[in-house]
Amino acid sequence: MKKFVLTTTALALCAAVSTTAFAGATLNDVKKKGFVQCGVTTGLPGFSGPDEKGNWTGLDVDTCRAVAAAVFGDAQKVKFTPLTAKERFTALQSGEIDVLSRNTTWTLTRDSSLGLNFAGVNYYDGQGFLVSKNLGVKSALELDGASFCIQAGTTTELNLADYFRANGMSYTPITFDSSDETVKAFGAGRCDALTSDQSQLYALRIKLKNPGSAMVLPEIISKEPLGPVVRQGDDEWFNIVRWSLFAMLNAEEYGVTSKNVDKMAASSKDPNVLRLLGQSGIKGKGLGLSDTWAASIIKQVGNYGEMFERNVGQASALKISRGLNALWSKGGIQYAPPIR
Amino acid sequence: MNVQKQPGPDLPPPASSVGVIGWLRKNLFSSAPNTVLTLVAGYLIYITLVPAFQWAFLNADWVGDSREACDSGGACWVFVAVRFDQFMYGFYPEAEYWRINLAFGLLIALMVPLFIEKFSRKGMLAAFILIVYPVIAYYLFSGGAFGLVHVETSLWGGLSLTLVLAGVGIVAALPIGIVLALGRRSGMPIVRAVSVVFIEFWRGVPLITVLFMSSVMLPLFLPEGTHFDKLLRAMIGIVMFQSAYMAEVVRGGLQAIPKGQYEAAQALGLSYWKTMGLIVLPQALKLVIPGIVNTFIALFKDTTLVLIIGLFDLLATIQSAFSDPNWLGYSVEGYVFAAATFWIFCFSMSRYSQALERKLHTGHAR
Numbered sequence: 001m002k003k004f005v006l007t008t009t010a011l012a013l014c015a016a017v018s019t020t021a022f023a024g025a026t027l028n029d030v031k032k033k034g035f036v037q038c039g040v041t042t043g044l045p046g047f048s049g050p051d052e053k054g055n056w057t058g059l060d061v062d063t064c065r066a067v068a069a070a071v072f073g074d075a076q077k078v079k080f081t082p083l084t085a086k087e088r089f090t091a092l093q094s095g096e097i098d099v100l101s102r103n104t105t106w107t108l109t110r111d112s113s114l115g116l117n118f119a120g121v122n123y124y125d126g127q128g129f130l131v132s133k134n135l136g137v138k139s140a141l142e143l144d145g146a147s148f149c150i151q152a153g154t155t156t157e158l159n160l161a162d163y164f165r166a167n168g169m170s171y172t173p174i175t176f177d178s179s180d181e182t183v184k185a186f187g188a189g190r191c192d193a194l195t196s197d198q199s200q201l202y203a204l205r206i207k208l209k210n211p212g213s214a215m216v217l218p219e220i221i222s223k224e225p226l227g228p229v230v231r232q233g234d235d236e237w238f239n240i241v242r243w244s245l246f247a248m249l250n251a252e253e254y255g256v257t258s259k260n261v262d263k264m265a266a267s268s269k270d271p272n273v274l275r276l277l278g279q280s281g282i283k284g285k286g287l288g289l290s291d292t293w294a295a296s297i298i299k300q301v302g303n304y305g306e307m308f309e310r311n312v313g314q315a316s317a318l319k320i321s322r323g324l325n326a327l328w329s330k331g332g333i334q335y336a337p338p339i340r
Numbered sequence: 341m342n343v344q345k346q347p348g349p350d351l352p353p354p355a356s357s358v359g360v361i362g363w364l365r366k367n368l369f370s371s372a373p374n375t376v377l378t379l380v381a382g383y384l385i386y387i388t389l390v391p392a393f394q395w396a397f398l399n400a401d402w403v404g405d406s407r408e409a410c411d412s413g414g415a416c417w418v419f420v421a422v423r424f425d426q427f428m429y430g431f432y433p434e435a436e437y438w439r440i441n442l443a444f445g446l447l448i449a450l451m452v453p454l455f456i457e458k459f460s461r462k463g464m465l466a467a468f469i470l471i472v473y474p475v476i477a478y479y480l481f482s483g484g485a486f487g488l489v490h491v492e493t494s495l496w497g498g499l500s501l502t503l504v505l506a507g508v509g510i511v512a513a514l515p516i517g518i519v520l521a522l523g524r525r526s527g528m529p530i531v532r533a534v535s536v537v538f539i540e541f542w543r544g545v546p547l548i549t550v551l552f553m554s555s556v557m558l559p560l561f562l563p564e565g566t567h568f569d570k571l572l573r574a575m576i577g578i579v580m581f582q583s584a585y586m587a588e589v590v591r592g593g594l595q596a597i598p599k600g601q602y603e604a605a606q607a608l609g610l611s612y613w614k615t616m617g618l619i620v621l622p623q624a625l626k627l628v629i630p631g632i633v634n635t636f637i638a639l640f641k642d643t644t645l646v647l648i649i650g651l652f653d654l655l656a657t658i659q660s661a662f663s664d665p666n667w668l669g670y671s672v673e674g675y676v677f678a679a680a681t682f683w684i685f686c687f688s689m690s691r692y693s694q695a696l697e698r699k700l701h702t703g704h705a706r
Binding site: 041042043044045046049050051052054079081082083084086087090091093094095096180203206207208312316317318 | 422423426430431494552555556557559560562567647648649650652656659660661662663664665666668669671
């Protein structure tokens with residue numbers, strides 16, 4: 001009997017995922033198609049989500065609208081792609097979206113190994129504590145011996161352990177699988193405090209039967225800077241996204257709002273305001289945009305403070321205080337380089 | 341002596357064995373253990389169903405337009421009512437809702453004659469629904485021709501997207517599945533090998549992986565700048581996946597047909613396709629109706645998995661509504677609404693399959 005020698009050929013499918021340099025390409029693409037394609041979450045209170053009419057609203061959404069206002073002078077020329085956490089970077093890398101504004105924490109790994117660049121920080125988040133008002137606690141340092149409701153398997157668990165060890169305090173963790181269960185247990189009084197990202201605590205508080213009975217403590221025990229992300233290699237587009245955010249911060253600093261922007265442009269004597277609104281100085285030349293790029297952002301989206309209050313601050317249901325997100329001149333760390 | 345020739349009239353059964361009391365005695369309290377079980381079960385029903393009924397109906401809030409309207413402690417159906425359009429149509433432009441309504445209305449109108457016994461051109465109508473209707477529905481949904489505004493697929497959503505995904509999956513998976521099943525039983529080695537590899541590959545991977553591949557990996561392999569519609573990618577994934585399952589269901593039916601049927605067909609001189617089309621498949625498909633409908637129901641429910649790739653089907657639309665800061669904390673109402681909607685569709689499919697089985701019943705079942 002003949003012996004058959006089976007030779008198996010291994011077919012190696014080499015898929016070279018090239019990170020092409022996009023020098024200047026994104027802005028041209030965006031101008032050609034007539035809108036900015038923006039990746040957002042599939043729904044996160046205050047950051048992005050469809051309202052009753054199906055319009056996208058939220059802090060991350062407005063960050064994209066600002067970019068559209070800068071490029072087109074029209075904040076409505078933006079389309080939103082809802083993305084899950086796993087898809088988000090691929091969508092940006094593959095060019096499906098132009099900006100990723102999806103509650104994404106800026107870390108070394110993401111900035112250096114994914115072929116992406118973080119263009120700024122539109123929200124300084126961090127892990128915080130929600131406690132019952134009956135406890136009479138004013139600071140997290142008074143929580144020695146307290147029991148905590150935590151969502152299992154998250155970095156929150158580790159951060160909490162680190163914080164208590166560093167401060168020489170003890171605590172009892174009570175873990176749950178989902179954030180809904182966690183907040184139910186807290187509402188039922190099974191633990192003294194609940195810990196999660198601070199921006200989420202305010203949303204969780206509303207889910208309590210009696211939201212007024214609980215308060216968020218001022219301490220933040222981890223750093224979670226969230227901001228818009230673009231592809232690496234297209235510095236022109238990177239600058240546009242970064243300075244759209246800076247323009248809103250500068251506007252708040254100089255007191256320019258969506259209401260008074262036209263008046264300020266016409267009659268302000270402050271050279272900073274005039275440069276911001278394209279009345280003098282470099283205007284839109286460096287960015288390759290129209291001279292009134294910043295003025296359109298402020299007129300249609302508002303300054304950073306307006307955007308914050310409308311989506312997550314006092315004018316919203318979440319009522320998050322500015323905290324770290326106040327301007328540097330008002331005790332926070334939001335700081336934008338000067339426009340000149 | 342008076343001999344009674346006729347038997348006397350039957351006495352009615354004792355009052356304790358007829359009517360409501362008799363039924364209760366016979367079915368619920370026939371012995372001590374049964375009595376205990378009845379009482380325990382009754383108590384369990386009482387403590388679960390009564391509060392659920394009170395929550396869902398008696399104490400519920402139905403009208404209003406903000407969360408302030410929900411103050412009676414029961415279910416807040418206002419949340420569902422306010423977003424009802426979004427749950428049905430997703431982000432589809434409001435002015436164009438009529439197109440979706442028309443597409444589904446047309447489908448229902450076309451399907452009705454199929455259920456009428458006397459209607460004689462069922463074959464032609466079915467062919468129309470399967471071949472012409474999808475084209476009409478595509479243009480109604482997508483537009484871009486005949487003066488209809490183009491609505492891109494990223495705006496499709498809600499229940500209409502769920503139905504589109506399930507409909508495309510069902511309509512495409514059955515014929516592909518039949519072809520694959522025939523291929524797997526074919527005598528031609530290449531056809532058989534291709535069918536076996538296809539079926540075993542797609543059956544071997546979870547649907548969630550297929551969807552992830554289609555939305556996360558595929559764009560990286562495509563050349564820069566080519567955008568392949570996300571919904572289309574998901575649809576292709578679902579059809580591939582379901583047709584592999586369908587092929588195995590149909591193959592089960594093919595194997596149940598006795599060899600004599602094939603031989604008789606060959607003896608009559610029928611070609612392969614005539615044998616299959618006229619003799620084997622009609623019998624085989626009828627046998628596996630429960631399996632086919634089972635697969636369809638599973639497919640209908642599996643479409644919710646598209647939410648992990650950011651497509652807004654019914655469930656994803658409802659979940660995204662939970663994140664509205666003005667309506668936080670009404671997730672139970674949303675999930676109950678989703679469950680009820682899915683139940684209605686799946687239950688109707690299952691009833692239809694039972695009716696179909698009865699109608700096609702020709703004494704095969706033992």
